[in-house]
Amino acid sequence: MxxxxxxxxxxxxxxxxxxxxxxxxxxxxxxxxxxxxxxxxxxxxxxxxxxxxxxxxxxxxxxxxxxxxxxxxxxxxxxxxxxxxxxxxxxxxxxxxxxxxxxxxxxxxxxxxxxxLPNDIAFYNLWPPTRSCNDPACQRALPGGETIPRELVEPYIYTATVFSRDIGAIPARVISLYCRNCKTRYYPSYYVHDGASLQTYYPGVPHLIHLSKRTFISGEVCEMFANLMMTSWASATNCARFYNLSLTKPEISVELPSEWNAPFELDTEHVWESFFLYSLLLDHNERGTMLCLPHQEASQADRLLPALNARNILMAGAGQEHWSHCCDLCTARTVDESGQDCGLRSAVTDGVGIGHPCCAVHDCKEPLLTKPKGARYCKLHADLEYHCSVIACEMRADEGFKTCGLPSHRALDNYLNLQNKAMFQLRSRLERLTTSQTSHNLVPTVATLDSLDVACEVKSPQGNKRIRAQFGRRRTHNEETCVASCGVILGRATMFGSEAVSGVLEFWKRLFPTSASLPGVLWHDQNCRLWSMLQNEDEQTRNFFQNIALPVDVFHFKCKHKETDVVCGTHCNPYIWPELRTSDGKWRFNSSAAEQSNVWFGKFQAMVREMHVDRYNFFLDEMVKRRNRMRVKELEKKGYRPFLVPREAWLT
Structure with a gap:
């Protein structure tokens, strides 16, 4: 051949x-x-x-x-x-x-x-994938009875930049075409009906992602950014810097015509928009659906929010791709009473100190208002924005202040404003340094500095009373993760007010909605408290968890729980269950898998601490999804046999 x-x-x-x-x-x-x-x-x-x-x-x-x-x-x-x-x-x-x-x-x-470029030809000339209308109703009849698709006309051409992996930022020409019959304009990545509110993306994942009118980015660059974030916790700012320093070729922008007005450097928001849009396109392609975004929104960030929220709903609870993961490392083959083979799955639950801004009302789960910037309350509690920030005070704040006119409350406001000034911070640091010195020769003028008295600290006739205020935004308490003993993360949930065992129980119910999906072993460092709480739950809940082993992992059992704790010793000692040990006396499962995974998970805090809740959940779910895929490949290389149980088998 x-x-x-x-x-x-x-x-x-x-x-x-x-x-x-x-x-x-x-x-x-x-x-x-x-x-x-x-x-x-x-x-x-x-x-x-x-x-x-x-x-x-x-x-x-x-x-x-x-x-x-x-x-x-x-x-x-x-x-x-x-x-x-x-x-x-x-x-x-x-x-x-x-x-x-x-x-x-x-x-x-x-x-x-x-x-x-002088001949109106760019390296990338970005056309729609079709030059005829896709709508069957727009077929044009020929004299012989044959029909052909209607031609797209009225080309609209403008300049843009493509951020590629191999040749850096490169000039491009974008061409959109129009169907006069159904009044639809076709762009390189999507089409929009005339006057319609949605832009519909074509099936599949395009090679070049359309970020904005004049900005395209290759899927290879998006993949690179996502992997940098997943493996090394690179921020969007550092991803943009890396691209601009390493992949952009300055000589290209020098050779451009002076009237070329497309950007040739990536910024932080470009990176985030590319990450979210590319991930959405991948997700819709895997599900066999088409992505639709609002067309009239002022910014790409606002345009993406409904799609992010819709995906977050799908991912909540049992939505992770590897939610039904089993392998030789996290599942032990056993034989039940009837002699049939079955698998004993082991999963570990633990919390990690990572969170996002939330409503200042304790344990409120409603999302914060996006406007004004820095809002402290959700839509339900928006009126509290104008109330005194002192906890339990029901008076309204004075204009220009965050507290009411009570002297003790206003003193907190004044103290906060003073604290935020650099001079005050430097002075406080110097005072602390001086008082810790045995010698007075360091800064002799410090003794003349006056200290700041706050009215609320003065002793009243009723005794000392500490006034507390919530000036800034509250943050969620932590993230709870459930990790198979092999290291694959099965799911996560946000704890808003505290890491209470009742919250862990609700997390398990959402993550494992059927008894078939519930692992046979669920490790948690507070399982003794959770077991006690289960005794007071309704019969349905008790029956749901009655055949589940609830051990405390070995480290916490030895170091965090008293020997005199009868409940822990009789119901949560891992030695109670022989299935948790191998024939040679070793522990069968890794009971520290969640803590080990949370070392990786917790390092995203700096990246997500100011994210809106929709972006926050989407980003973390996407990172977990990518890490799980990487982890499964590692297990296969080590000789373990990972497999996914059909989701329907456990959800029906």
């Missing part, structure tokens, strides 16, 4: 031999480059003919003809001969992988910058 590339090279060599007028200007390598350029610019070349015509046009468009003349230093007539001789071969390359063609054409980027 002859390799296609060898066959093409042989045909090109025959053409070069039979047309000596080309030999003066082109080598065999030039002919291959010519064909690559034709394939790469095929959408531009076919723009001069109807979309249902699939053969090469007899003549090149004038701007592309001039481009080829300049790239290969050929006169007009020789360029025409070259096109006539090579067009069929170049068109036969239509089935060649477009990514392979792109890699070959990347070597000619400088030619596009030098000769392409």
């Amino acid at each position: 002859v390799h296609p590339e060898s066959s093409t090279s042989a045909r090109l060599a025959c053409i070069l031999f039979s047309l000596p007028e080309l030999t003066e200007y082109l080598t065999l390598e030039d002919l291959n480059r010519f064909c690559d350029l034709v394939r790469w610019l095929r959408p531009e070349i076919t723009a001069v003919q109807r979309s249902h015509i699939h053969t090469a046009p007899p003549h090149l468009p004038a701007n592309i003809h001039n481009f080829f003349m300049q790239v290969f230093s050929m006169p007009d007539e020789v360029t025409k001969i070259a096109w006539y001789a090579l067009r069929e071969i170049a068109w036969d390359m239509g089935d060649t992988d477009s990514r392979e063609i792109e890699r070959r054409v990347q070597a000619m980027v400088s030619a596009f910058l030098c000769y392409g």
Whole structure:
């Protein structure tokens, strides 16, 4: 069998031999480059003919003809001969992988910058994936009764930047087309009906992600950013800096026309928008659905929020991809009373100190208002924004202050304002340093500094009374994770007010909604308290957990629980269950898996501490999903046999 590339090279060599007028200007390598350029610019070349015509046009468009003349230093007539001789071969390359063609054409980027832009040709000319309307109702009838798709017309062209992995930030031209019949405008990544409120993305994940009108980013760069965040906790700011310092080529922006107004540097918001949009497209592609976003929103961040929230709802509880994971490391093969084989799964639950801003009302789970910036309350409690910030005070705050006019309350407000000033902070630090010194020669003037008295600290006739106030935003208490003993994270939940055992119990109920999905062993460092609480629960809840082992992991059992604790010793000692030990006396399961995973999980705090709840949940779920995939591959390499139980088997 002859390799296609060898066959093409042989045909090109025959053409070069039979047309000596080309030999003066082109080598065999030039002919291959010519064909690559034709394939790469095929959408531009076919723009001069109807979309249902699939053969090469007899003549090149004038701007592309001039481009080829300049790239290969050929006169007009020789360029025409070259096109006539090579067009069929170049068109036969239509089935060649477009990514392979792109890699070959990347070597000619400088030619596009030098000769392409003056001829209205960019390296990336971003067309819609179709030049005819996709709506069957827009079929156009021909005289013989045949129907053909309706042509898209009215091209709207503007400049943009593509942030690629291999050649950095590169100029691009964006072309959108319009269907006059159904009034739909088709863009490179999505289409919008005229006056409609939604932009609908095409099926699949595009190679270039459309972030904004003038910004595209390749999926490879999005994947790189996501992996940097997952493996090294790189912030969006540092991802943008890394790209701008390492992958952007400054010489490209220098060679651009002066009127080019698209950005050539990524910023923090570009990185976040690319992460969220790319992850949504991947998710919809995996689910076999199409992404739809509001079209009229002022910013991409606002446009993404409904889709983020919808995915968060799907991921809550048992939504993680590896929620039903089992493997030789977290599941032990056992035999039940009837002699049938069954699996004993082991999972560990633990909390990690990571959270997001939430309503200042204790344990309120409603999302914060997005406006004004820095809002402390949700929509339900929005009126409290104008109340005195002192806890339990029901008076309204005075204008320009966060407290009411009571002297003791106003003193807190004044003290807060003073604390926020750099001079006060430096002075306080110096005072603390001086009082800790045995020598008074360090700063002799400190003794003359007056101390600040706060009215609320003065002893009243009723005795000392400490006044507490909530000036800033409250944060959620922690994240609770449930991790299989092999390290695969089965799910997570946000604890708003505290890490109470009642909250852990509710977390388990949502994560394992059926008895079939419930692991046989659930480790937690407060299982003794949880067991005691279960005795006072309703019969349905007690029955749900009655066949589950609730041990305290070995470390906490030895170091955190008293020997005199009868409940812990008789109901949560892991030695009670022989299934938790191997034949050689070792522990069968890793009871510290959650603590080990939370070391990784907790390092996202700096990245998410100011995130809105929708972004927060989506980001962490996506990080868990990616880490689980990486973990499963590691288990396979080590010889363990990971597998997913069909979700329906445990949910029905």
